[in-house]
Amino acid sequence: MRVLDELGRLAELAEGQLGSFTEAQAASYGVSPDTLAELRRAGVCEEVSSVPGVLRLCAGGRHPFPRVFARWLALAPEQPAWTRAVPETGVVVGNSAAHVHGAGGLPQNHTEFGLADTGAVTAGPGVVLTRTVLEPDEWTLVQGLPVTRPGRTFADIATGPGVDLTDVEKLATAFLLTGAADKAELAAGIDRHLRRNGLAGDGRAWLDDLLAGADDAPVSPEGPGGHGTR
Structure with missing residues (x-):
């Protein structure tokens, strides 16, 4: 009965996170390490x-970007997803965000998260933290995952x-063909970057x-591509 009781609490936790949970x-939900080990042995x-400390119930849901x-x-790791303050606890940015939006992005083996204070969390394996200041309308939730909106994502990259x-x-x-964004949103993202950096x-x-394939479309500090703080 103890294992079943703890499994019930675990299921309650995982249900709000598409089947996933941290150790x-x-x-914090009263599931002992012994019970967790027993559940893992039983499959x-x-x-x-291979993300250390993060598990999923095999009969539960699966995030599209696990x-x-x-x-x-x-x-x-101690905070349930639904209690987290966003964007303070991290938002998917850059090429990782483009991937979530279905626009591909440049090849990379890590996941990039943006935070206003990169010292507030510890980056685990395969994680890159970037100092990022976001306006409330520059990020959204995708299946419970905070991600920069397409316009901001495109401008950052x-x-x-x-x-x-x-x-x-x-x-x-890719953004346009997949319907993830239209020209107006992508252009607005660039315009915001220009204003933010005084360009x-x-x-x-x-x-x-x-x-149009113009050779002189600028990606430089003088044009849309200034490299100021995000």
């Missing part, structure tokens, strides 16, 4: 994408250091030049 959360729960979601849970113009064009095209330019004109 620290399980402990009732398993590790999520590794990204597990790494986000691990940023604040397009204005990053050493970015290739061809890759930026491919990213913009001159027109996001829509730059985007039109980019998509």
